Amino acid sequence: MHVPDGFLDAPTSVATGVVAAGVVGASLVRAARHELDERTAPLAGLVAVFVFAAQMVNFPVGAGTSGHLLGAALAAVLVGPATATLCLTVVLAVQAFLFADGGVTALGTNVLLMGVVGVWVGYGVARGALALLPRKLSSIPVAAAAGALVSVPVAALSFTGLYALGGAAPIPLGALAGTMVGWHLLIGVGEAVITFLAVTSIVAARPDLVHVARGRLPALELRIPEVVA
């Protein structure tokens, strides 16, 4: 899933790196203002570990093959988009530098596709869906699934756009876009189902941890029996 070195030419790699750095910088500011402050860095660090570990869970597809979660939309729904961008950025950097997964010069490209497009499209769609759905807790997994479903093919389409700018070989763009979106729509369906199931279980156990559920939780009331003994 990660773009390796040499897939896009050097100018495109550098340009995506600059754009990615800009968005990550903006996410730093937004995360500090709305989602967490520096003192809560351990929380963001453990969320990054979670994203990394969640990608290790293999979901059988059938015929001996399996896929895994990408987790951009899931992270955005759970901890908020700016924090999710930061966590995905760190996950991708660690994967590139310590696991050689994704090229080191393609790090900017990968951050842009997954950490920015994947996260913000997923979050935007989930927010939009929540505005339409009834104001119940059970709407949250549905909205998260919608975000996951849309974010994967949109990220694939963004990759096609980058490939058109600085791709390694002339492939007919219409065919490339069609193939990429077609396959990733399927992957997106799997991502949506897994995201739905995972968010359902989290909302059932700890709805207070889900970022998009803020303001939707029933206020807790303190009840004291009027007559004791």
Next chain:
Amino acid sequence: MGSAPGAHLHVEGDTVLHRLPAHTKLVGLMAFVLAVVSVPSEAHVALGALLALGVAVLLSTRVAARHLLPRLAVETPFAVFALVLPFVAVGPTTALGPVTVSQTGLTAAVALLLKGTTGVVTAVAFAVTTRPRDLVRALQHLRVPDPLVLIASFMVRYLDVVADQLRRMKVARASRGFSARSVRAWPVLAAGTGALFIRSYERGERVHLAMVSRGWTGAMPMTSPLSATPGQWATALAPALVAVVVSVGVRMAG
């Protein structure tokens, strides 16, 4: 691709690459691979020579092949793409044995394989000689914003802890007769993923509170800052310099 848990990241050793300060290696790695990517795709001989240089750097770490080979396997998916490329690309065609393929696609596929393999080989050389802790120190030294450095430091510190938790959950499922064979297993696996999130988040809360109670104010103290001599910088940047010279030379000659 999700990376396998418990993959051997760093392998102890005492070679030139092991001794170089992490930040010089990081800069050297980025500069080298960027220069390799900038070599024009038609220059296959030059790219092959740079791949040989990358392999030489990897071999200089004297890390056993059984540690290295599994790490190089991450390349497989895009090697498949490179094999398909000559058949789907457009442009003038050429005969390759019994089949006709796109000339530009073939050129690009060979270049893609050479560049991508060079990237993976050099990144593995970096990974096996650099402790995860030193990667974080290198990022801190290179002025990466503090929150990112902190997230990275907590990530490398708790990676094995959470990976072990994941493994225990897997053992617990297996010992109750669960086996993931079809799509019907998804609800169980997804609920496990949800549980993993809650456990990770709660662990983060506990770590945070424990740190606050020990006087954490939000700034990570810089202990034993990294430093490098000009000689160490020169060693770390030597492969990058070679690659830049090759890249410029190919462009001038072409």
